[in-house]
Amino acid sequence: MTGPGDIAYDVAHLLGGAMLLVGFVMLGQRRIGALIAALAAQGVLLALAAFWQGHVQAAPQLYLTGLIALLAKGIAIPLVLHRLAGELPPPLRTEAPGRMGAGLVLGVGLVGLAMLVVVPATTGAGALARVDLSMALSILLLGALMMVTRRSALAHVAGLLTIENGLILAAVGVAGMPLVVELSAGGLVLVVALIAGVFARQMRERFASLDPGVLDRHRGEGR
């Protein structure tokens, strides 16, 4: 995999780019149901990226990583989140309009920042590693932005899972990452989603809301 024009590079680039695009879709999506569908799509794209890297690097363990991504992030976690969202009263399934446009503009800025940070630092690395890392960092920062700009706890969880997707994309791009790390990271994502689900349910039962803003009055010593 050397650079543009090489099929291995182009497909990896395409899949990473598609994940980034889905990240922007999630950033601008007000409806929680659609947000979760986009998260599932990103999980499937991540699985495809892992399968592709497994093929290109002749690394069979990446197929396993891809399979975990597909089952956990493409199917299981979105299903659980979808169920949680389904329990919400309809007004809570859509977020109030507001900061979406500003969020998208900020997202473009963050992608630029990721390029600016990664490209000069990786002059000695290969072209694919450079692009792969900058795309992974962009996805990670978009996830973080989603956690800052959105109000629903489910959107925060989607942001956290987007961050994890960016990380796994970076990890599969680096040839020879130990399998145990990828497996454990995959397992931990499931636990993270489970814990987030437990807290989201507690929040809804206690406050009839999924806006962590309702927790602010219980915060620090001000209560």
Next chain:
Amino acid sequence: MSLATALILLPLLGAALLAALPRVAPLLNIAISAGSLVLALLLLAGPLPQGEGWLRADALSVSLVVLAGIVGLGTAVFSWQDIRDEGFDTARTRFYHAAFQGFMATHFLALLSDNLGIMWVAIEAGTLACVLMVGLHRTPAAIEAAWKFFILCGFGIALALFGIIVLALAAAPHLPHGDLRLSATALREIAPLAEPGLLNLAFVFLLVGFGTKAGLVPLHSWLPDAHAEGPTPIAAVLSGLLLNSAMLGILRGEAIVAAHPGSWAPGGFLIGMGLASLLLAGVTLWRRRDAKRLFGWSSIEHMGIAAIAFGVGGPAGNMAGILHLWGHSLLKSAAFFAIGRAARLKGGQRMDQIGGLARSHPALGWGLVLVMAGLAGLPPASLFASEWMLAAALGREAPWLLLPYVAGLLVAALALLHAMQRLCLGPATPDVAPGPAGWATLGPIWCNLVLAVILAIALPAPLRALLRDAAQVLG
């Protein structure tokens, strides 16, 4: 099976046993923690360094493992009385004890892992166990604290993994075997050959990521709430153990990056974040009205001091840093034991609810007086020694930093002494609940206090050699 493996497996199997046997859980919890401490001491007695697969026990990790064994046993003993008084139902008692030993297993794994990926997994798993324990009270404030802890540390730890992946990328041309690309030992050996730009990038992410978990400013805001809202023993292990493993993650990264002559000097970043933590915590300590939050902020202060010490580096700076981690873990866990019991006796943890402890409960109150004096940096506890060692090192290496350092220390120390006077020496507030501090509370407080004093004035030769070797591991 090596001692290191046994040390990880014992609490892990113990967790399963505790989940199955809730009736005898408090006693079994103490027995498992005592077994872990014995294994940690045996590890100390053996030859160093010892390696086996992904695990590697060097002087730095063993020093923190022994410390974890001591704090873990103290916390298990304290839990005997405290968790009983929490009034948890069987399910929550089962969960608390299993999660506690599960956390201990992940903590030992994080400390003993040579593979940075495994270390990351262990720290993340330990954090998740703590998040669940912080939310155990299920009050709105506990849910708020656990949610903030979960989200902020989830973000922080993700950044740290990104840093580790960048390190593996930097090592890829020089280490053909995949597993070695995450080995801290192998990475340090090949670091001089690696691309400096990648090393710099990796360190920034490791520092911000693990720095979040270590409670360094500006990503510290989860820490005071998580300490205040969970059961008291969890505050003790958060401050006494989790912060140390995060600091170890930063130090492993620093040692790798600093091995390349062309990379940025990582010490400056550590000093910057450490000073910011010390100064912000020093000022904020004055405004605290909640006693557990006060000690949470004090942890931010002391992790800041340790970060400055490791940033200054060299034998003196590193020795001061390690000694500071030891002194802080011992005294801070003792402080939480004392204030946890006091809050139970007085019916709340607001500082205006707790007063005159030395008069109403002398053994508890005077224990807290001495612990808080130690945390303020007064002799004879060991934080006094480490803070002075650091001041001397700063005077030699960067005298212009002495002024903000001493100013931060003084502001924080005066705030803690002021709080100590209010909590312990003023007129006694009435007790609202029975349950005076028993041996299970006073024992760990006074043991930790005595150990902190021994650390300063009569450090046993093997421990002195271990701490010196640990400082050398960092270079």
